[in-house]
Structure formats: C-alpha cells, structure tokens
Amino acid sequence: MKIFVCIKQVPDPNTAVSKLDPNTKHLVRSGVSLVLDPADEITISAAIKIRDAVGKSELVALSMGPTTAQEALRRALAMGVDRAILVTDPALAGSDALSTARVLAAAIKKEGADLVFCSTESTDGYTGMVPGGIAEALGLPQLTFAREIRIEGQKAVVKRVTETGYKTIECPLPAVVTIASGTFEAIYPTMKGIMGARKKPFSQLKLTDLGIETS
Numbered sequence: 001m002k003i004f005v006c007i008k009q010v011p012d013p014n015t016a017v018s019k020l021d022p023n024t025k026h027l028v029r030s031g032v033s034l035v036l037d038p039a040d041e042i043t044i045s046a047a048i049k050i051r052d053a054v055g056k057s058e059l060v061a062l063s064m065g066p067t068t069a070q071e072a073l074r075r076a077l078a079m080g081v082d083r084a085i086l087v088t089d090p091a092l093a094g095s096d097a098l099s100t101a102r103v104l105a106a107a108i109k110k111e112g113a114d115l116v117f118c119s120t121e122s123t124d125g126y127t128g129m130v131p132g133g134i135a136e137a138l139g140l141p142q143l144t145f146a147r148e149i150r151i152e153g154q155k156a157v158v159k160r161v162t163e164t165g166y167k168t169i170e171c172p173l174p175a176v177v178t179i180a181s182g183t184f185e186a187i188y189p190t191m192k193g194i195m196g197a198r199k200k201p202f203s204q205l206k207l208t209d210l211g212i213e214t215s
Helices: 038-054 067-079 097-111 130-138 191-197
Strands: 002-006 009-011 034-036 058-064 083-087 115-119 142-152 155-161 166-172 175-179 202-205
Touching: 002 038, 002 097, 002 130, 009 067, 034 038, 034 067, 038 058, 038 067, 038 115, 038 142, 038 175, 058 067, 058 097, 067 083, 067 191, 067 202, 083 097, 097 130, 115 130, 130 142, 130 175, 142 166, 155 175
Parallel strands: 002 058, 002 115, 058 083, 083 202, 115 175, 142 175
Antiparallel strands: 009 034, 142 155, 155 166
16 A cells, blocks of 8 residues: 655754745744654654554655755655655745646656545645645545544545544545544654654656646
8 A cells, every 4th residue: 555644844843933924925944943744753763663563565745845845855755754755846845735736746647546644734834725625636535624534445544533422434446535633643764763764765856757847
C-alpha cells in the first residue's frame, strides 16, 4: 500500500502572530520562526500507525511551498516517514486553497496512492478546503474528522467525531482521510530518527514536472 500524508510549514503558532502584507494580502513569513504545522504532527503519527498496522507499505510526505519547507519535510522523515516530496516553484507563491489542492492532487496522481492523509485545516490559513479539493481533483471519497481509522481489506473504516460522540463510516480505497485534532499522540523524533532522516529519499518537483501550466 502507498500512503501519502500532506503537510505544511507554517509560522510557529507558539511564537508568532500571523500578519498579512497590506499590499499583497499574503501571509508574512519573513522574520518569523517556521515549523511543521503542529496539526500535521498528529496526522503524520496517524499515518505511521496505519502504515505499520497494514505492513509492506510506503509512507510519503508531500508538501507544496518555498524551499524552506524542506525543514518541515525533514522533521516528518525523522518522525518515521519513508520518503518526502516537495513541490516548489516561484509561480506558486501566494497560491490559494484551490491552486494548492490542484497541485498536491497532481503530485499524488503522478505516483498513485491508496490512502491520502491530511489534517482538517492548517494553523495559518484555517480554510479547511484543501483536503476536500484534493479528493475532488482525484475523484476520491473523503472521510473527515477521523479520531480512529483502520483498514479492512479494500476499505477504510473511521470513527468520525461529531458534536455528540462519533459515527462509524466506511468507504472503498483509495480515499482521502482528514484527522481530527488532538486524537492521536504525536511522535517526537529521536536522535536516531533525525540522523536516519538524512539518508531517506527526498525529491523536489516543479510545475513542469507535474504537467501543470503556470497560467
């Protein structure tokens, strides 16, 4: 099984107050500490748990962003992800949720995936629209707000968080799953994991590699 987990580098929510450039309306990222989104640490942990439970599977971390996003992907590798892909291109600067979803979907389609993990929303944009956009672009079912997930043959089964408890929902694979915040315990990189991350495959893609026109 090939599993993807989509992650994002964001201004550290513990040290930075998000600000918008008054001219471009883009998030100001210069002069602030950038980290792997804390919500993504939970999602990565959920993806690792499924990979290990299923066995004979590969877990790939995928991100779209500037070259600095390599650091977030390196942390994912140190946590236990097998391989990382960064889509980075000057033409992607200031992309909205729709553009981001289309690009990530194109990268996933290029490789093929049985399962795609996403956090419910990022801690900088808070749109919550990218996972649904990925599912739509790939024509896949989406299971949302999962607090538990298991794979049974060719289907995914999740306990979906609701206001009064949870619902058990299932769908055929491949599928996109969003993880509810605070539902899995984050894995913290060990020194062995950090050292081992340096040897794991890491690739970068541009829009031309995905067959996407800048326009």
